[in-house]
Amino acid sequence: MEVIEMALPRNVKLQITYDGTVSETVSDTTASAGSASSYTVKSGDTLWAISKRYYGSGTQYPKIYNANADLIESTAKAHGKKSSSNGHWIWPGEVLTIPGLSTTSTTTSVRKTGSSNPGLGDLIGNTATDFAYTDVASGKSDSASITMYDIDKEWLGNRKPKRGAGLGAKIQINNWNEENTSETFDCGNFVVDDVSFSGRPLSCVLGVVSVPTDDSFKTLAKTKTWEKTTIKDIAAEVAGAASVALVYDAVAIQIQEIEQNNQTDSAFLYALCEKYGLGMKVYNHKIVIFDSVAYEEKGSVGIISETDCITWKANETIDGTYTGVSLNYTNPDLDDPINVMMGEEGRLYALNVQANSQYDAELQAAAKANAANRKIQTMTLTIVGNKNIVATQCISVSGFGSYDGKYYVDTVKHSAGSSGYRTQLTIHKVQPPIKVTAPVAAVSGGKTYTVVSGDTLWGISKKFYGTGTKYSVIYNANADLIESTAKSHGKKSSSNGHWIWPGETLTIPEG
Numbered sequence: 001m002e003v004i005e006m007a008l009p010r011n012v013k014l015q016i017t018y019d020g021t022v023s024e025t026v027s028d029t030t031a032s033a034g035s036a037s038s039y040t041v042k043s044g045d046t047l048w049a050i051s052k053r054y055y056g057s058g059t060q061y062p063k064i065y066n067a068n069a070d071l072i073e074s075t076a077k078a079h080g081k082k083s084s085s086n087g088h089w090i091w092p093g094e095v096l097t098i099p100g101l102s103t104t105s106t107t108t109s110v111r112k113t114g115s116s117n118p119g120l121g122d123l124i125g126n127t128a129t130d131f132a133y134t135d136v137a138s139g140k141s142d143s144a145s146i147t148m149y150d151i152d153k154e155w156l157g158n159r160k161p162k163r164g165a166g167l168g169a170k171i172q173i174n175n176w177n178e179e180n181t182s183e184t185f186d187c188g189n190f191v192v193d194d195v196s197f198s199g200r201p202l203s204c205v206l207g208v209v210s211v212p213t214d215d216s217f218k219t220l221a222k223t224k225t226w227e228k229t230t231i232k233d234i235a236a237e238v239a240g241a242a243s244v245a246l247v248y249d250a251v252a253i254q255i256q257e258i259e260q261n262n263q264t265d266s267a268f269l270y271a272l273c274e275k276y277g278l279g280m281k282v283y284n285h286k287i288v289i290f291d292s293v294a295y296e297e298k299g300s301v302g303i304i305s306e307t308d309c310i311t312w313k314a315n316e317t318i319d320g321t322y323t324g325v326s327l328n329y330t331n332p333d334l335d336d337p338i339n340v341m342m343g344e345e346g347r348l349y350a351l352n353v354q355a356n357s358q359y360d361a362e363l364q365a366a367a368k369a370n371a372a373n374r375k376i377q378t379m380t381l382t383i384v385g386n387k388n389i390v391a392t393q394c395i396s397v398s399g400f401g402s403y404d405g406k407y408y409v410d411t412v413k414h415s416a417g418s419s420g421y422r423t424q425l426t427i428h429k430v431q432p433p434i435k436v437t438a439p440v441a442a443v444s445g446g447k448t449y450t451v452v453s454g455d456t457l458w459g460i461s462k463k464f465y466g467t468g469t470k471y472s473v474i475y476n477a478n479a480d481l482i483e484s485t486a487k488s489h490g491k492k493s494s495s496n497g498h499w500i501w502p503g504e505t506l507t508i509p510e511g
Contacts, residue, residue: 011175012385012416014128014146015184017168018121020161022113041094047087054098057225059259061087068096120159121167124148127155129203130417133169133187137391137410138279138292139270142210144169144190147203147417155204156197165192167208171416173387185387185414188284210283211266212242218266227257228509230476231272231289238265239287250278250291252479253363256356277367279392293370293433295392296408302389304381306399310422311382314403321376322349322369325434329353329361342366343434358438369434377403377429385414385421394430406430440480451504457497464508471497478506 008014039050047065048058055063065072065087075091076084084090130147146169150156169187176183194207211218217238226234231253232246239246242265253276260268269287273280279292306312324343328351340358342365349369355361379397389395393409407427415422449460457475458468465473475482475497485501486494494500 008128008131008416009420011173012421013172013174014125014131014416015170015172016121016124016128016146017118017189018124018161018165019116019118020120020159020165021116022162022164035100037098037100039096039098041090041092041096043092045090045092047090050096050098055225057227057257057259059225059257059261063099064096067099068094071096123154123159124167124206130415131169131171132413132415132417133171135283135391135412135414136281137408138281139274141282142188142190142284143193144187144208146206146208148206150197150202150204153202156202161192161195161204161206163192163195166190167192167206169208171387171414171421173385173421176385176421183387186284187414212244212282212285216265217242218264221262221264222260222268223262224260225257226255226260229255231255231276231278232476233472234272235269235287235289238269241265242287244282245286247286247288248290250289250294251483252476253278254360254477256360274371275367276363277370281391290392293366293435296394296430296433298394300394300396300406303396303398304383304425305397308383309381310384312379312400314377314379314400316377316403317375318347321373322347322434325349325351325365325369327351327353327361327365329355329358340365340438342437343369359436359440362436362438366434366436370431373431373434374408374428376431379403379407379425379427379429381425381427383423383425385416386423387414389423389425395425395427397427403429447508449506449508451500451502451506453502455500455502457500460506460508473509474506477509478504481506 037054039054041050047061051061051064052058071094072084072087072090075094076082076089079089079091081089090096124146127148127150128146129149131144133142133144135142148155155161166189168189171185171187173183173185175181188210190208190210192206193209194205196205196207197203198205231250232248234255235248236246255272258272263271266282270280273289277292278289279295280287280289282288322343323346324341326348327340327342328337329340330337330352337352338358338361340362342362349365349372351365351368353361353364355364379400381397389409389412391409391412394406395409396404396406398404407429409425409427411426413424413426415424447464449464451460457471461471461474462468481504482494482497482500485504486492486499489499489501491499500506
């Protein structure tokens with residue numbers, strides 16, 4: 001074999017776990033269609049309410065509108081309207097066809113294919129010439145790329161890496177900050193997503209992403225109505241289906257009703273978190289969800305000066321950024337929209353949303369405005385390799401004049417190759433956030449209970465629901481109260497409701 005000098009720096013070694021086997025998800029879906037019926041509109045009816053009556057969910061109203069569009073539109077015009085506004089206007093006496101609700105049932109299983117050869121991981125590490133790992137704060141999965149020389153065409157031949165195969169990556173750094181030291185940086189576990197070859201010289205590039213082994217998380221579209229739940233509980237169910245852990249670091253956010261409409265679990269959960277100002281990432285067999293503003297308010301983990309940078313660039317804009325929000329929200333159970341002003345006068349973001357309470361509407365508005373304001377001041381810094389800076393942390397920068405200050409780390413890209421080991425940071429300056437001022441909405445249809453000495457959420461759940469296993473329903477409905485009371489008693493947290501105190505008045509949602 002021809003001897004080729006490795007391009008990875010001498011003090012950087014790549015440790016790869018890879019055996020060539022692929023985990024495949026096998027899905028079996030059955031569908032059934034219900035029978036249609038009819039309904040005569042009465043005074044006060046809305047398509048939302050009719051949908052809720054027949055389907056158990058108001059979000060299904062487009063099915064009724066689409067099945068009766070000609071009738072609804074012609075009746076609206078007969079009453080002097082230009083249109084029905086997609087079914088907003090309906091009149092007593094209209095006889096509507098109610099389509100049968102189709103249902104689907106899907107079962108999935110995971111199986112491994114291919115022959116296991118653990119030695120392939122060492123071969124990848126030994127033939128690697130470039131490695132890059134990108135740690136993303138939110139909105140995407142972590143990813144990495146590995147470039148390998150292939151002079152003997154081993155990877156091009158029967159050892160060709162397989163898409164869908166699992167791969168673990170670690171960077172071993174020797175004598176980096178001090179002599180006679182060795183540190184290992186665990187980049188996590190990935191799935192091979194892309195394989196490409198080029199020549200000459202012959203090389204192979206592997207693109208890998210951090211996603212659950214069960215690929216239905218990103219590939220299987222589902223339709224489901226979620227009712228009377230929380231984002232945490234939705235995420236827990238999604239994580240359970242994908243066989244990964246959930247790390248949830250945010251307050252409980254109630255969801256009265258939301259439709260997952262022909263979306264993968266991945267796309268639906270990302271969109272839901274973004275809607276309410278939560279960050280989400282998939283990393284190392286975990287789904288991590290967190291409060292973006294709360295993380296921006298954490299202290300800086302370090303300072304980077306202008307002289308620390310190999311290269312840097314900065315950008316500033318006010319286009320598409322806001323000082324406040326003019327919010328109009330509509331409650332499906334009420335007729336008239338409600339207007340709320342958030343933040344300060346100036347560059348106002350005009351927003352119309354549908355929500356079940358002012359608190360819910362303000363959460364959505366604050367999420368959109370704060371997301372827009374994260375582009376006011378941004379920077380990209382390239383520094384000597386640093387494994388200690390992680391996406392979602394905050395750092396301070398100095399020596400950059402008007403750009404000095406506290407920044408939130410959006411992405412961290414570690415690169416090892418012919419130019420050495422470098423770390424590139426994409427960051428945004430932390431701005432004063434627009435925050436929710438409305439009180440947390442009470443859970444409708446529930447009771448209240450005042451905690452007495454000796455109570456536990458398990459015992460209270462058993463008292464009201466007949467089983468202690470539903471304690472999380474009570475915790476989620478009262479998370480803000482429980483957590484603030486725990487902190488007032490000197491605790492860092494309530495440990496998910498383990499600590500409660502006499503005198504707390506808890507909302508008990510309907511079982």
